[in-house]
Amino acid sequence: MSELPSDLARVVLSAETIHARVCEIADQLSKDYADKDGLYIIGILKGAFIFLADLTRQLTLPHVVDFMAVSSYGKTDTFSGAVRIIMDLREPIEGRHVLIVEDIVDTGHTLSYLYRTLKGRKPASLNACVLVQKERDSLEVPIHYLGFKIPDVWVVGYGLDFADAYRTLPYIAELKREEG
Numbered sequence: 365m366s367e368l369p370s371d372l373a374r375v376v377l378s379a380e381t382i383h384a385r386v387c388e389i390a391d392q393l394s395k396d397y398a399d400k401d402g403l404y405i406i407g408i409l410k411g412a413f414i415f416l417a418d419l420t421r422q423l424t425l426p427h428v429v430d431f432m433a434v435s436s437y438g439k440t441d442t443f444s445g446a447v448r449i450i451m452d453l454r455e456p457i458e459g460r461h462v463l464i465v466e467d468i469v470d471t472g473h474t475l476s477y478l479y480r481t482l483k484g485r486k487p488a489s490l491n492a493c494v495l496v497q498k499e500r501d502s503l504e505v506p507i508h509y510l511g512f513k514i515p516d517v518w519v520v521g522y523g524l525d526f527a528d529a530y531r532t533l534p535y536i537a538e539l540k541r542e543e544g
């Protein structure tokens with residue numbers, strides 16, 4: 365592998381490791397939803413776009429892709445309980461089998477908010493598929509399909525950013541902490 369950018373401490377998940385797990389999750393989803401009348405997949409922007417693209421291209425069942433963008437209040441704060449929708453779905457989800465696809469769960473506030481909001485729209489079922497979850501104290505939110513648990517550090521790559529940089533790295537890496 366070529367050298368890491370100097371702001372990054374180490375690779376946490378290699379491209380190969382991620383690819384293998386994404387294929388496993390897609391197989392599982394294809395089995396679990398095989399008897400349903402299609403799947404309505406909601407990618408949470410911006411971070412989930414690469415995971416979503418790789419995952420959906422491995423699915424062997426009919427599915428529709430839609431997007432939502434959410435934002436936490438407090439740009440400089442990595443922790444904020446308040447979440448708001450900045451871009452909503454194009455269609456109603458009433459009666460549909462819905463899968464939220466999210467890049468990362470940290471405190472769990474974002475996923476918890478999404479459950480509350482989307483449940484109110486009366487889907488036939490509502491599950492979540494998350495690529496990485498940090499090992500830390502967080503809200504109890506059900507994650508039906510989880511890629512990996514990772515240490516509680518700031519990670520970038522494979523859709524995840526730091527100030528909009530590093531999103532398109534093929535791997536997930538830990539960002540170096542600022543000294544002092």
Ligand code: 5GP
Binds near residue numbers: 436518
């Ligand atoms: P929550 O704390 O609500 O579970 O996560 C809030 C949002 O913070 C996530 O959807 C993600 O956009 C962002 N986030 C949390 N931890 C990280 C991280 O380590 N790296 C990046 N790039 N974003 C993160």
